[in-house]
Amino acid sequence: MTSKFSTVFLASVLALAALLAGCSKAPSEADLNLATAKQKAEQCVEPENVIRTKHMDMLMHQRDATVIEGIRTKQHSLKECINCHVSATKEDGTPLHYGDKEHFCTTCHAAVGQKIDCFQCHADRPEVGQDPNYQHTVGSVEGHHFTQGVTAAAAPTAAEVQMVAQPQQGAAK
Amino acid sequence: MSQNRVDEYRRNFITALGGAAAVVAVAPTLLLREAHAAGEVAAKPADQAVTNAKRWGMLIDVTKLTDGGAGMVAACKKEHGWGDEAHSSPEQQAHWARVVKVTDKLTHNSFSLPVMCQHCENPPCVDVCPTGASMKRADGIVQVNKHTCIGCRYCMMACPYKARSFVHEALQDQKPHSPRGMGTVESCNMCVHRIDNGQLPACVEAAPDAVVFGDLNDPNSAVSQAMKTIGGKQIRADLELNTGVRYHGI
Ligand code: SF4
Ligand code: SF4
Numbered sequence: 001m002t003s004k005f006s007t008v009f010l011a012s013v014l015a016l017a018a019l020l021a022g023c024s025k026a027p028s029e030a031d032l033n034l035a036t037a038k039q040k041a042e043q044c045v046e047p048e049n050v051i052r053t054k055h056m057d058m059l060m061h062q063r064d065a066t067v068i069e070g071i072r073t074k075q076h077s078l079k080e081c082i083n084c085h086v087s088a089t090k091e092d093g094t095p096l097h098y099g100d101k102e103h104f105c106t107t108c109h110a111a112v113g114q115k116i117d118c119f120q121c122h123a124d125r126p127e128v129g130q131d132p133n134y135q136h137t138v139g140s141v142e143g144h145h146f147t148q149g150v151t152a153a154a155a156p157t158a159a160e161v162q163m164v165a166q167p168q169q170g171a172a173k
Numbered sequence: 174m175s176q177n178r179v180d181e182y183r184r185n186f187i188t189a190l191g192g193a194a195a196v197v198a199v200a201p202t203l204l205l206r207e208a209h210a211a212g213e214v215a216a217k218p219a220d221q222a223v224t225n226a227k228r229w230g231m232l233i234d235v236t237k238l239t240d241g242g243a244g245m246v247a248a249c250k251k252e253h254g255w256g257d258e259a260h261s262s263p264e265q266q267a268h269w270a271r272v273v274k275v276t277d278k279l280t281h282n283s284f285s286l287p288v289m290c291q292h293c294e295n296p297p298c299v300d301v302c303p304t305g306a307s308m309k310r311a312d313g314i315v316q317v318n319k320h321t322c323i324g325c326r327y328c329m330m331a332c333p334y335k336a337r338s339f340v341h342e343a344l345q346d347q348k349p350h351s352p353r354g355m356g357t358v359e360s361c362n363m364c365v366h367r368i369d370n371g372q373l374p375a376c377v378e379a380a381p382d383a384v385v386f387g388d389l390n391d392p393n394s395a396v397s398q399a400m401k402t403i404g405g406k407q408i409r410a411d412l413e414l415n416t417g418v419r420y421h422g423i
Contacts, residue, residue, distance in 0.1 A: 067318045069222035070310065070369045079349050097345065121319055121354030123347045 040084060045075045055081075059118075078122055088125045098124040211378070212386035212395045216371025228294075228313035229363055230389040230417035231374070232396050232405045233287065237383035237422075241285025246270045248379035249289070252364060253351040260342045267338045267353075269361045270376065275423070284423070287376070289361035290315055290336040291408065292417035298328035298337065298360075307358075313389070313417050316362040324356040333409055336360045363417075389417060 041048050046058070058076040065071040074080045085104040090096045098106055098119040105124075109116060118124075212231070217223065233242075250256045255267035269289060276283035296315045298307045306322035309315045317328070317337075329337045337360040344354055350366040353359050364374035372378075377386040387396035399405075405419030 063320055065222075067316075067320065068308065068310070070217070070312070070365070071222055072219045072366075072369050074219070082349070095346070120343070121347065121352040121357065123349040123352070125346075127349050 045080075078118065082123065083126050086125050088127075096125055211373060211381040211384050214368055214371050214373055214386070217369060219369075223310055223312040223369075225311045225313075226390065227388045228390045228417065229368060229386070230292065230313065230396060230419065231377060231384055231386040232399050232403075232419045232421060233380075234383045234385075234403070235284060235286045235420055235422035238285075238287070238380060241274070242270075242272050242287025242380075243285075244379050245287045245376035245384070246272055248375045249361070252348070252367075252375035253353070254346075254348045255338075255353065255359070258340070258342055258344070265339070265341045267340060267359060268335075269338070269359065271335075286420060286423055288334060288336070288408070289376075289418065290332075290363075291334050291414070292361075292363060294415035294417070296414065297331040297333065301327045301331040303327065310365070312368075314363045314365050314368070315360075316365060317358050317360065319352065319354065319357040319359070322357040324358065326358060328358055332360075333412055333414075 044051055046054070059078055062071075062073075062076040062078070066077070087096055090100065090102060096103055100106065101110060103124065105116070105119075108114075214229075235242075238245075249270045253269060255269055258266055261267075271288050272285050273288045274283060274285045292313055292315050294313065296307070296309055299309055299315065301307070303325060304321045304323055306318045306320075307315075307328045308318050324339065326339055329339060337358050339358050340353060340355050342355055347353055364372075364376075367374055373386050377384045385396045385399045387394035389397060389400075391397060392401075400419060403421050405421060406423055407414070407416045407419060408423070
């Protein structure tokens with residue numbers, strides 16, 4: 001998985017470099033987001049096992065807080081998951097959508113036979129038009145939510161971990 | 174219902190301050206122009222819930238809209254990405270905001286005005302919703318919580334302003350800040366994502382000389398002052414919905 005993501009990043013970096021070729025100032029390391037999936041996992045908003053088992057609960061909680069109360073913290077925001085984890089395009093440059101097997105969310109949901117409705121309404125990829133470097137640099141100011149309240153969520157139970165580790169028979173397609 | 178809440182707040186404030194209020198009300202005609210950036214939105218900390226201390230609203234001066242509001246509608250489209258539904262008929266197309274042309278049958282005098290959700294204080298669309306998806310936020314913004322909307326379209330029928338529309342087809346590449354999708358009803362949400370971020374709604378930014386936006390509960394806000402000076406009419410005031418969107422020159 002790591003290598004696939006690095007390739008995607010490399011491709012986007014190359015595309016960016018081509019874009020910026022005409023500019024006088026070449027982008028520095030800090031301008032670009034070179035974090036690999038592994039690095040990102042280490043700095044995710046919650047520990048990996050919590051994310052695996054509880055992300056749906058967090059999103060469910062956040063959606064009501066946001067729509068009804070106007071609370072727009074970034075830590076459990078779906079938009080920020082997408083901004084960090086999903087590339088806007090596939091390696092060949094065509095748009096990457098939830099229906100594609102390379103989509104970050106799809107990789108697991110397909111394996112466990114989950115059909116979700118989030119992306120009927122929500123954007124399933126970052127909006128590159130506004131900011132070509134849409135993804136947070138790991139550890140940057142923009143990525144402040146990586147370090148906030150990481151211990152806030154309850155740890156998954158052993159049964160939940162088990163469930164994630166071993167998808168049910170016949171669920172995968 | 175004798176007086177609306179906005180007036181009540183203003184009256185209380187003026188009573189409390191007495192003469193001081195008169196000093197605050199400076200050169201009236203300047204106000205609309207002074208508020209050039211078209212009002213103000215105080216940034217709210219992201220982790221705090223909205224309260225009913227504020228009630229957002231706007232005053233649209235139709236006489237200063239040279240294009241009848243087309244620019245405002247275009248800005249809304251661009252912000253939220255509606256109106257380009259490829260498989261929907263013209264009647265089915267989303268319309269968060271429309272330019273409505275009004276002609277007096279007797280004098281043939283006509284003018285245009287932009288009509289969007291009026292953000293009623295007593296919204297009929299909220300009364301009828303079977304799931305609670307059609308909702309009024311504490312700060313007066315009326316919107317559809319699409320997570321719980323079942324697409325029954327009851328609210329579309331209830332709204333006297335034809336402010337709501339239904340998404341008839343599957344969508345892709347929505348704006349990340351404005352989720353919208355098939356099977357749900359939608360309408361102007363006063364650019365709630367921008368307000369929470371301390372920004373003015375997109376349409377207000379597109380017509381800064383004609384629109385003043387702000388807190389209707391605050392008698393000193395640019396919008397309250399402008400309404401005090403030039404008035405702020407409601408469309409179909411007879412329905413007594415106490416709309417948050419008010420007009421001058423209609
Ligand atoms: S204008 Fe229509 S959609 Fe908006 S609050 Fe009033 S009834 Fe509801
Ligand atoms: S269409 Fe949705 S928001 Fe409107 S009344 Fe039905 S459930 Fe409520």
